[in-house]
Amino acid sequence: MQIYVHDVVDVEAERLRLQKQKEFIENGIRPLQAKLSNESFISRAKPEIVEQSRQKLKDLTDQLDAVNKHLAELA
Secondary structure, eight states, rough: OOHHHHHOOOOHHHHHHHHHHHHHHHHHHHHHHHHHTTHHHHHHHOHHHHHHHHHHHHHHHHHHHHHHHHHHOOO
């Protein structure tokens, strides 16, 4: 049994929702990348804070990958 998503979901609305989500995630990734590439931050911040930032960056990157995958499936 196959279900065709195009028949059930408004593809254009879903694409727009995913695009907004992608922009939101990317806006979260940029400052984390800048912070983690700053040697001063790495050397001065507590190791727990640095690790939290790395974990948050990984989580956001995973979310971005998932959103990009869904966008590709809608194409």
